[in-house]
Amino acid sequence: MLASLEGAVTAATLALTAMGLSLVFGVMRVVNVAHGEFYMLGAVIAWFVSTTLGTHPAIGFVGALIVAPVLVGLLAAAADRLILARINYDPERTIVATIGLLYILQQSTLMTFGPDARPVEPPFNSRIALPWWRQGENGLEMFYPWGLATTSYKLFIIVAAVAILIGLWVLLTRTRIGLVMRATQADREMATAFGIPVERVYAMVFGLGAGLAALGAVLIVPVQQAHYLMGADPLLLSFIVVIIGGLGSLPGTIIAALLIGMSDGIISVFFSPTLAKILATLVVAMVLVFRPQGLLGKASA
Amino acid sequence: MTDKTPTRAPFTRRAALATLGATGASLAVPGLLPGLGGTAQAQSGDPIKIGFQVHRTGIGAAYGRWYDRTSQAAVARINDMGGINGRPVELVSEDDGTDPKRGAEVLEKFANQSNCDVAFGTLFSHVVIGSAPRAAELKLPYFVVSEGHHVASGMLNRYTLQPGITDVKSQVIAMAPFVGDNLGKKVTMMFADFAFGHDHRDFFSEAIKEQGGKVIKMIAIPPTETSFTKYFPQIPQETEVLYHVMVGPAVLTFVKEMGEFFGPSRPEIFGYIDSLEAVSIDSPGLEFLEGTYFWEGNPRYAQTDQTEFDKAFREAVGVDDSGASITDPADVSTYAHMFGCWETLNVIKAGMEACNYQGPEDRQALIEAVEAMTEMPASMDHPQGDKLFNGKTHQVFGVQYISKVEDGMLKVVHTTSIEDGFYPDEVDYTTQPF
The missing domain is CATH 3.40.50.2300 (Response regulator)
Structure with missing residues (x-):
């Protein structure tokens, strides 16, 4: 029970972060190595917003929920215009460029925000304990064992992530912007021919992808803490998820996020967290060997 | 570029190298000089x-x-x-x-x-x-x-x-009798998985055995870990004392999640203040620590029997009576170390x-x-x-200090003697x- 809840929390934020990575790859064919740093920036901005507003944690949190993704998205869009567009989205050079971006973001955060981990207060947080029954002196009695509990905030993370993912799906399938994005993904040159401002779509997608990572971070930061090196783990996990799900396939990404998140939670609780990481990496290797295009990826022609 | 300015002397590779070499040499010389001066003699005015x-x-x-x-x-x-x-x-x-x-x-x-x-x-x-x-x-x-x-x-x-x-060996030998006598005999240890944590693992389990106690479970946690909820279910139900010593940037999360895990029915908890160094003890989510015990190398909160030395030390470093910076109360010190x-x-x-x-x-x-x-x-x-x-x-x-959390402050309840920590x-x- 606890295990699957923990897993669901991991899966929820992972789905958001990996979604961003997958979207960027799907539409732009760019492997964004700096994705984890956008995540980290989201958390750091959340800390900054919540301490500057500094009244009730809920106000700070809602502020962060709006400000952080927008700021990070704008920053990413600017990075796209200034860097990625200049190197014509050349696959190899974009990898090197985003590695550079990773270090620039990480070290600037170290210089300004500092090396400490800082907490962000959750807007609400109450411990929800689940009762259990055991055979006692007076027959069956109810008690609250250790660990059989979660917090209301963790449940909120799951709900919020699902809501955001539904929103994203509506955006991609039901709106004009989504149509334009999908058109660009399907065939860039044809899209240009039909008068779609591909350059602007690219900037928007890159911003959206980074914004999703930031959103995931804002949701998780009250559970963890904001730290300048926090981007490494989500980046790795996102790549694992995206590879398993199939690069560029959004439903595949969600399925893989659920798979990795839940198995991480369950294996960590019952065995050890190290084993969970080993297994996740093993799954990636297996997928690459037997189904290189990923679970739901389309085989390349 | 050169053909547009034919009047200028051509900037050849050879000339460039010569210039670079000269610059390099002139940079290297002052770099060497203090090296020679420092080892050759030390004048009375030199720092x-x-x-x-x-x-x-x-x-x-x-x-x-x-x-x-x-x-x-x-x-x-x-x-x-x-x-x-x-x-x-x-x-x-x-x-x-x-x-x-x-x-x-x-x-x-x-x-x-x-x-x-x-x-x-x-x-x-x-x-x-x-x-x-x-x-x-x-x-x-x-x-x-x-x-x-x-x-x-x-x-x-x-x-x-x-x-x-x-x-650490001396610290835990001095402290184990207090844990064994006052808190319980069945101990679960959670420690940072590197040399410092291993010292705790090895020497505390030895020391508590001498007190008639036993470490029933050891849980090692990588110091770079950021989320801990998944480690807590390994704590056995019969645990009487939880002994924790964590380090790293996420210590606050560690202690907070410990509280969320146990809820109102926690065992006795004895921690090294390392798990909370540089973290305010009245941070939200840490209320459950009330009544738990900590080792402190030096008491973070100024005690009633504070020595004049401790007082002057706080003043010199810029630390107030609750162990935080005098300029920023949110900046808590690592006072125990x-x-x-x-x-x-x-x-x-x-x-x-x-x-x-x-x-x-x-x-x-x-x-x-x-x-x-x-x-x-x-x-x-x-x-x-x-x-x-x-x-x-x-x-x-x-000497070592054992403090109890009372009213959100650390109050020293036991001070060990130097001899308590001796070993061959x-x-x-x-x-x-x-």
């Missing part, structure tokens, strides 16, 4: 340079910040009192990234580039263990403030000394004065002078309390050649 290996970044950053402030304050005090042997003292600080590899490089820089007389200040045990062999090769006295048992275990070398803070920097610098001073230290040629005499030290009574030089130095094992022994010598460094 004594203490290389300070500081964890500015990496997992030890919070400690590094306060080790830095404490050391700066200690050096300012030494200079106000006339320096060492009439010479001013200068701290040469260098970030090691809390990384053993960089730690060794930093020592090299101290010895060969900045011409430091001694190296000092390292906390994290893996950095100490990684750097100490290089200190011996460089013949650079290396004064660590790390708590680890690696100095007294004989693992290191004659050039590495720990005269400012008691080691940082006194070690202050005391170590004073030991270096006393050692240098005893051997009339003049320059790097007296480094061995300095080590012998420190090895000859024994009693260090509580004073402004040793504000944490009385200490006894063992020259053979290069390790100091001191495991090494005699004085027999090793320089």
